[in-house]
Amino acid sequence: MVNDSRVDYTSRRTVLTAAAGTAAVGLAGCTGSDDDADLTVGLSIPLSGDFSGNGAQYQAAFETWEDKIEEQGGIDGHDVELRYDDNDSQEDQASRIANQYVDDEVDFVVSAYSSPLARAMAGPLEQAGIPFVTTGSNNDEIHAESDTMYMFEPPVDRRAEGNVLENEGVTEVAALVVDLGWARIMHDRFVEDIAPQHGIDVVYEDVHATDIDDFSSFILQAEESDADAIITTNYPEDVVNVLRSMTSQGYEPEFVSSHTANLPSVGEQLGDTVEGLCVPTCYAETFDTHENDDFPDRFREVRSSDEIELDVNAANGYGVLQTFEQAVENAGPDPESINESLRNDEFDTVIGTTTFDDRGVQEGFWSLEQWHSDSSLELVWPDDEATGDFIHPKPWN
Amino acid sequence: MGKAGVGTASELIGRFAAEIDDRRMFYGLLASATVLAAIVQPFASGLVVTTLYFIFMYVALAQAWNYISGYTGYGTFGPHAFIGLGAYALGAQVVYLDVSWPVALVGVAIVAVVVGAVLGVILLRISGIYFAIATLLVAEGMRLGFLAETTYMQGSIGLTIVRLSSIEVYALFGVLALASTIIAYETATSEFGLRLMAIREDEQALRTLGVNPLRYKLPAFVIHAVITSLAGAVYALSLGFLFPDTFFSIDLTITILLIVILGGISTVWGPVIGALLLIPLQEGLRLEFPDLHVLIFGVALVALVIYLPGGVMSKVKSAVEKRHSRGM
Amino acid sequence: MSDIFITLLINGVLLASIYLLISLGLTLVFGVMNVINFAHGGFIMAGGYVTYWLAGSFGVDPILSLVVVIPVVFAGCYAIQLSLLEKVIGQDDLYTLLLTFGILLVLESVFRLQFGTQSQTMEYLSAPVTFGEVSISMTRIATGAIGLIAAGALFAFLNWSRQGQAIRATSQAPNLAEASGIDSRRIRALTFGLGGVLAGIGGTAYFLTYSISPVGGRHLLLIAFVVVVLGGMNSLRGTVAAAFIVGIYQTFVQFQFGSTEALFTMFIGIAVLLLIRPHGLFGEPEGRLHG
Secondary structure: OHHHHHHHHOOOEEEEEEHHHHHHHHHHHOOOOOOOOOOEEEEEOOOOOOOOOOHHHHHHHHHHHHHHHHHHHOOOOOEEEEOOOOEOOOHHHHHHHHHHHOOOOOOEEEEEEEHHHHHHHHHHHHHOOOOOOOOOOOHHHHHHHOOOOEOOOOOOOOOOHHHHHHHHHOEEEEEEEEEOHHHHHHHHHHHHHHHHHOEEEEEEEEEOOOOOOOOOHHHHHHHHOOOOOEEEEEHHHHHHHHHHHHHOOOOOOEEEEEEOOHHOOOOOOOOHHHHHOOOEOOOOOOOOOOOOOOOHHHHHHHOOOOOOOEEEHHHHHHHHHHHHHHHHHHOOHHHHHHHHHHHHEEEEOOOOOEEEEOOOEEOOOOEEEEEOOOOOOEEEEHHHHOOOOOOOOOOOO | OOOOOOHOOOHHHHHHHHHHHHHHHHHHHHHHHHHHHHHHHHHHHHHHHHHHHHHHHHHHHHHHHHHHHHHOOOOOOHHHHHHHHHHHHHHHHHOOOOOOOOHHHOOOHHHHHHHHHHHHHHOOOOOOHHHHHHHHHHHHHHHHHHHOOOOOOHHOOOOOOOOOHHHHHHHHHHHHHHHHHHHHHHHHHHHHHHHHHHHHHHHHHHHOOOOOHHHHHHHHHHHHHHHHHHHHHHHHHHHHHEEEEHHHHHHHHHHHHHHHHHHHHOOOOOHHHHHHHHHHHHHHHHHOOOOOOHHHHHHHHHHHHHHOOHHHHHHHHHHHHHHHHHOO | HHHHHHHHHHHHHHHHHHHHHHHHHHHHHHHOOEEEEOHHHHHHHHHHHHHHHHHHHHHOOOOOOOOHHHHHHHHHHHHHHOOHHHHHOOHHHHHHHHHHHHHHHHHHHHHHHHOOOOOOOOOOOOOEEEOOOEEEEEEHHHHHHHHHHHHHHHHHHHHHHHHHHHHHHHHHOHHHHHHOOOOOOHHHHHHHHHHHEEEHHHHHHHHOOOEOOOOOHHHHHHHHHHHHHHHHHOHHHHHHHHHHHHHHHHHHHHHHHHHHHHHHHHHHHHHHHHHHOOOOOOOOOOOEOOO
16 A cells, blocks of 8 residues: 555656756767766645645746756756655645655755745755755744755845835834744844844834734834834735725825735735835846846746746746756765755855855845836845835825 | 444444454454564655654544544544644753653653643533534634744744654654554443443433543543644654644644544544555645645545445444354 | 724724624524534635625626625525535534535635635725724725624514524424424525525625635634634524624734734633633523524
């Protein structure tokens, strides 16, 4: 019974192989015998369950990289096989996938989205010494104890907001955060570090339960505390509810910045109200970064339908595999060398030049985008990257 | 056995009688399963070991659920309250009291006895439906409580604890599954077990006979709490971290309910058969129909309740009984 | 009284009117059939999703969409009662609980397959209405009105229509009702349908103000449990009172201490209440539906 299910598990998996090996050998001729030079990358993605909406973006990004790698004939002539595994947004399934990766001796593992899902994989992978990169899991505290685990995407600390607010002389801020690990860590960084550095007084803060849709009391409190700016860290639908609540309660702060508000659906649902809303990002299509002249077009080719939008998650997913590619080029096609390279080297990715600190967490910071209409986002901070003017105060129609 | 099969006391006692007959067979089966599990382990791949230990985990959880809900009819929808409690009781000891994990497991059992007794005294005063709602609300309340506790347990940010190797986890879950099955069997064949069944059939009648049902319900609930909490604690050791939403998760309870219904409510082998069928099936479905498997589970639950309320075990039993009656 | 206090009170009352809608159906079904319906959470979302679909695909006004929501949810629930729940009538509570739980899972996955995992919201009448220093959104006023009208209609139906009286009779004395020629099968289906309709309207109302998602019904189901237990499981009047207590309590505690604290005390408080008064504030130990 159990053995049958295992056979089933492997044989029917959607394994997509970049079968470029022969062509590469033929062309280059100098790679020698590379029978066992194949690289396998395990990708654990929530393709079903609660996070399936996010999972689809990462999957599209991984396929985009795969498309590129096929075209260029592998990495230095090495075949690359990508294994897409659905963790069903469940920790027990993620832990099973990790164990299977260990069995099958994959060379590199990525977990896309959610800190608990990433954490559930860490143990077996670390024991086996397989380099493991998480993206879309902002809880960097889970990285402290591992030598082979990396977090791709810089920790969000809202320093962009700190800078912008200081420039505008806004000092009283109210902050709202959903009760999830990643969100609370971001929120705490802002409240404890960034706000004091920029002379900002957090006059009211509130942690809300994940099930809560009613934000009227937060808005009442923010208004009572005379907050001129609002910083939220929660899900896109919460952002929509918070802004609607503001309009309907007649509260019009000068500045609102919401993490996760860069989804096109936020603009569609909010209409005019979205104008002036800010959102942290670590990627923009206008970035002058490695392969960013090619990535957006290729992404839309791979996912020609308009169902999946290119956003910061997708860029991070692509960036992880770019990092993997360069680590193999730098050090060689085996887990130890890849790990060595990740520890020490610098990587050029679509989100910029990337290094990892001694915990394995990416160094860097997030920029700030602002909605200029219900369908356009412009980069407004830092100034040297800006594509549009910063609108202040936020218009309320 | 048709849809009335859930029915009468005589039938239930009949079902149990069939198992009582074969005491040697029961322990024989259990012993061979244990030997098999020990032999298989060194040759099995990591994935097989992981799948097996999840089967063991759910055998223990399903036996624990059956213990209170199957036998006495007090259907709890809150096993995840104790799964979470066990996980966090272990975490608190390991992280803050610097206790080694085997000792901490003993601590988990003690905490479960205390919390189970207190909750049991409160909740067992109310009957079927009230009990179901109350257990669900308590479980959800505990999840929120652990989310609100941000000082020591760090709420949603989570807590890192020790992580055991999958072989250790395999052994621990194996022992738990074995112990819970033996407890279930010994209970079902005892006077105590018959009293539990009597509570299910007619608690009022028992009371008029001068028996205090709480004397039986409470120990059953405490045993349920202890096994469930220990399973939660070992699950935490297998993952190496604690997040409230991972352990106080109603998805775990849904799986337990499905296993028991599939295997057969208030039977000793039901939880075992249910877990052996469902866990590999679940994995297969997740791969084949990633978006459909919850739908399939829902339909299966509805169909089982209506068409096979006694689970797979009821079919096995009736087949066995038929053969016997023909033979004799 | 300060403006804040008044605003909170109004918000609490308006939240309560949604809670009232989602709880009344649960009480009604329990009163007549002694069944706790876990699928109720799915019926709530069903109402919201029908409205979402009509608004998205045909541009139907959300309030007008109730004209479709009501018959669709009624027919669905009527059919579920006749084809599924009838089959477990008279069996252990456990089986009806498990059955309705299975239906909930099915509904949730259908929503997920049809409408995706993400939450849906809708822009509707969000302009503020200002009374002095207090401003309340039109949407909230509209949803409050829907809640009160639907609750009033239910009470009128139960008291004055023939079928309503038959429902009450069945609830109070099932055997007697059957003996006097009432088709209890049909009455049960009617009751279950009505319960579903109340949930569906509640879902539409909730969607107008907040957001819906495939599993969004679970949280509301727990809230409805809190209301129904507090009011006494078989008391419609108790449910009305409890809905207002819960709505206002949650609003004030959330304002003062936070949402997790509000929900935590509500859920645990109910468990404690069950210890002191197992039949809620207004229920009678052996009583049947009264209202």
